[in-house]
Amino acid sequence: MKILRVDHIGIAINNIDEAKQLYHDLLGLNHAGSETVAEQKVTTAFFPVGDTEVELLESTAPDGPVAKFIEKKGEGVHHIAFRVDNVEAALEELKAKGIKLIDEKPRKGAGGAKIAFLHPKSTHGVLVELCERE
Numbered sequence: 001m002k003i004l005r006v007d008h009i010g011i012a013i014n015n016i017d018e019a020k021q022l023y024h025d026l027l028g029l030n031h032a033g034s035e036t037v038a039e040q041k042v043t044t045a046f047f048p049v050g051d052t053e054v055e056l057l058e059s060t061a062p063d064g065p066v067a068k069f070i071e072k073k074g075e076g077v078h079h080i081a082f083r084v085d086n087v088e089a090a091l092e093e094l095k096a097k098g099i100k101l102i103d104e105k106p107r108k109g110a111g112g113a114k115i116a117f118l119h120p121k122s123t124h125g126v127l128v129e130l131c132e133r134e
């Protein structure tokens, strides 16, 4: 398996429109687009930075995972996503090496990416996403 880059850093936010004031108006980043991933009860907004991106995450429902994360820990860094060339192969390899997986198979993330999460218990408390894009 080869990690190609940090694809994005996901940040849990109460209100994306308010957070845009920081990321766009103050930091001067370009808002490249937003997308709701209904299945994961989250709306995303992407801000490219060099060859990676900041992904703001706002829950679409009070019982969504991002809402629950904010309830427990407050707003802040939610996950780090590593771009890999082949998510299925990476999951297989990491599982064989004893890493606990949240997703045994990839699911669909924002922008049509294939994504899968590793269990934070195996990654020193950080939610790690593997991400493959065309």
Ligand code: CMX
Binding pocket: 010, 037, 040, 042, 044, 055, 057, 065, 066, 069, 077, 078, 079, 081, 102, 109, 110, 111, 113, 115, 117, 119, 120, 121, 125, 126, 127, 129
């Ligand atoms: N950081 C650290 N730990 C986290 C975490 C986070 N962001 N999210 C969950 N955990 C922990 C939980 O506390 C739990 O720990 P325990 O087992 O000790 O209780 C464990 O990880 C499993 O969490 P869970 O909520 O019980 O498990 P689920 O399978 O229901 O959901 C997950 C896991 C990560 C998929 C879900 O919590 C989540 O965050 N979903 C949203 C995914 C997302 O951000 N999608 C955005 C679009 C995708 C894209 O980036 O393109």
